[in-house]
Amino acid sequence: MALTRAAIVGAGLDILDRYGLADVSMRRVADALGVQAGALYYHVPNKQSLLAAVADEILADALGPGDHPSLEDWVTAWAHTLRRALLAHRDAAELVASTRALGLGAVDPCADGRERLAVGGIAEPSATMAALLHFVLGHVTQEQTAAQMAALGLTPAPEPTAADRDFAWGVGLVVRGMTTAAA
Amino acid sequence: MALTRAAIVGAGLDILDRYGLADVSMRRVADALGVQAGALYYHVPNKQSLLAAVADEILADALGPGDHPSLEDWVTAWAHTLRRALLAHRDAAELVASTRALGLGAVDPCADGRERLAVGGIAEPSATMAALLHFVLGHVTQEQTAAQMAALGLTPAPEPTAADRDFAWGVGLVVRGMTTAAA
DNA sequence: ACCTGAACACCGTTCAAGT
């Protein structure tokens, strides 16, 4: 079977899930596909763009939390949907955060929310969604690294419900601030 | 002059400021000190702990925004003080974020705030400070990578006041949420 | 105790050469 960009991205995602972000190297991806490392550069310009494509695939699962009665409910559901999509893949939050910091990645998880907030008359939709995204990525990154440290036995296993509670609290904080008029 | 842990951390911070996080390698730090890379391991257990020490030195400049009339003002000042300390060193936000995700670093920038919120009767002081820290680190990381991309000419220079406005907005969002009772 | 020199097992990326 011919080497394709999709196959390369798929192999990258597979290695991410199995061994973590640190092990997603051009050589490892090439090995998994039975090909030389240099061959990848015919289909992908560099490692960063490969990682960005993997991040996009992960984010594609987080699109559309559906319809909700209120804007607050929609935003809250959006945050939880995004978190679930990130928790489905090892180191996904860290990967998405660094990809977005570099301005790479085609999928913008905030696009839908920005429009809905604007239509709903919420002030600063862009800054608001950005703030919420920063919280989600930061929280889930910490969650995922803590899980791996615990898996290695370097850290006592954290209480599983604590992360859920703190996440919900943080989302509520931003959502309440969003619907409260600025001073 | 003898090689010391403090000199190693200082050289690391210097390379960070001059060349960025990606260039802070054990070999580069050793070179700057006129020493072999292996020599560092006599004073520092590994690269991560060296980076954690550099992160601690950066955070040490962000301690104590002083006293403020209200709790809201104090928290707001804390966020802005932390941002300024991070902006003073290249890639500092990314460095602090990854150090804290790994549970390394002796300095806890949230410690003071947690206590003040608890005394002030604010609910969930720990989750609240964590949420605000995630926002600050995420925002400043994006700010610093955008600045570097612009410096390389890969991206048009962003409007300098936009980052300030969005940061202030995000802080206000969390602070307002903090002082609004949960549903 | 402290540092050198050299090694081990890796990296991302490039590129002539083959098919």
Added chain:
DNA sequence: ACCTGAACACCGTTCAAGT
């Protein structure tokens, strides 16, 4: 057009050997 093989310039970490 697409891939191999080999190279270039790096990594973090370890460790015998020197002083």
